Amino acid sequence: MLSDIHDTVRQNLESFGHKHTHLMAAFCLYGAYTVGSTALGWSWRFFKTFLRPSKNLFKRYHGGYVVVTGATNGLGLGYARKFAEKGFNLVLVARNSEKLNTVKSELLRSHPDIDIKLIQFDFDKPYTEEGYASLKESLDMMGDISVLVNNVGAIGTNLFEDMPIDIITRVMNVNLIPQVVMTKFLLPRLLRRSKEEGKRTAILSVSSAAHYIRLPKSTMYSCTKSFNKTFSDVIGKEYGKYIDVMVTTPGPVISNMVNEKAPFVITPEAHARWVLSDLGYNTETFGHYRHWMSTTMFRLPLLGTQFIKMRDRYLNDKSKSSN
Ligand SMILES: NC(=O)c1ccc[n+]([C@@H]2O[C@H](COP(=O)([O-])OP(=O)(O)OC[C@H]3O[C@@H](n4cnc5c(N)ncnc54)[C@H](OP(=O)(O)O)[C@@H]3O)[C@@H](O)[C@H]2O)c1
Incomplete structure (x- = not known):
């Protein structure tokens, strides 16, 4: 019976x-x-991640001041710390x-x-000229x-219905407005430095892997991080000729937001080191290879569900230990 079906399929395929x-x-x-x-x-990803030498950023940007928010x-x-190490x-x-x-x-x-x-x-306030x-x-x-x-950013971890409105507006204020306003304030100077003085400049913006793995219990965070990614991508298209515009989409990094028990967590110094090794080459980076691998894996539908479960367990443990 099975061999009949097999023969029929083969004949049909051959005649097709x-x-x-x-x-x-x-x-x-x-x-x-x-x-x-x-x-x-x-292969290209492997080369970029593990073999490509970093640019000499101090030389590339002719020193100067690095403004870091948050x-x-x-x-x-x-x-x-990493920019200070390089002499900026x-x-x-x-x-x-x-x-x-x-x-300091x-x-x-x-x-x-x-x-x-x-x-x-x-x-943490809406934009006004006076403010x-x-x-x-x-x-x-x-x-x-x-x-x-x-860099500055904030998170809220709760189901949307349980998220207090002041946390919702805080996440929107702190994750959206500073990136836009700081860029608006400094762009003319960065452009002038690059075009008129011949000294290249850079804008590095921090999004999150939450842009790719849309995180339940962090609705506003995931949405605002997608905004950060898109904003940087488009600014890069407009000004990439003169300014190195790069966005990073890291996974968990030890900070006030995330503790050392989070899955795939790394230190802020490791994150910064990996990100800066891509500055001047890329328009986007996960930073550490562990975040490239974990985010790529967890974007697959079945594994993505596992990641959400793993994160839920982490959030429960975190809230128990902070109570
Ligand atoms: N940690 C992670 O796993 C992770 C992963 C992906 C992306 N990110 C992104 O990385 C960025 C930094 O996050 P983080 O985890 O490092 O956060 P964090 O440990 O909470 O640090 C936030 C920094 O921002 C400052 N800050 C917070 N609210 C502020 C406000 N309203 N006005 C001025 N400064 C404020 C804080 O200083 P003060 O409170 O003293 O002002 C602190 O310096 C965010 O954009 C976040 O989305 C983090």
Whole structure:
């Protein structure tokens, strides 16, 4: 019985192949193209991730000041440390003056030759000219800005119906407005530096793997992180000729948002090191190879469901240990 079916299918396929030789050739070509481009894509990814040497960023951007928002903890502090190691001066922006001063002292202890300026500013508000005037004035007074790191961000972890409205608006204020407004404030200067002074500049923005793996219990976070990704992609298309515009979509990094028990977690310093090794080459990066691999894997439908379950367990444990 089975062999009859097998014979019939084979005969039908053969006669289809004889009748439609062009179509069969097209199928074969498409198959070869798919296999070839996937193999090439993976080889290129492997080369970029593990073998390509980093650019000398200090030379590429001719030193200058790196502005980092949300610089007192987590990823922002990781970026500040790595840029300081490379010899850049820093402008650190965050909400808490005390923490800003502590970070400044810590960085100056290990890098006494760099200059560090501080801007205390709370991004948790909608944009108004008056509300943002002090930030604009402070930035206008800063010297030669070469790199903007749009890092500041906030998260809320709850089902949407249980998410308090003030957390919803906080996530929107802190994740959306600063990246747009900081870019708007500094873009003319970055462009001028690049076009008129011949010194290249950069805008590095922090999105999240939540852009790809849309996370339940973090609705606003996932949506705002997709905005960050799209915003950077489009700004890159507009200004990539003059400015290195890159967005990063990391997975879990140890910070106030995520503790060391999260799956696939890495340190902020490791994250910053991997991201900076792609700056000047890429328009987007996961940063650490572990986040490239985990995000690629968890974007597959069945594995994605497993990741959501794993994250739920992590969130439950985290809330139990914080109670
Ligand atoms: N951690 C992760 O696993 C992860 C993964 C992917 C993407 N990200 C992204 O990475 C970025 C940084 O996150 P993180 O995990 O490093 O967060 P974090 O540890 O909470 O640090 C946030 C930083 O932003 C500052 N900040 C927070 N609210 C602020 C406000 N309203 N105004 C001014 N400064 C404010 C904080 O300083 P003060 O509170 O002292 O002001 C701190 O310096 C975010 O964009 C986040 O979406 C994080």
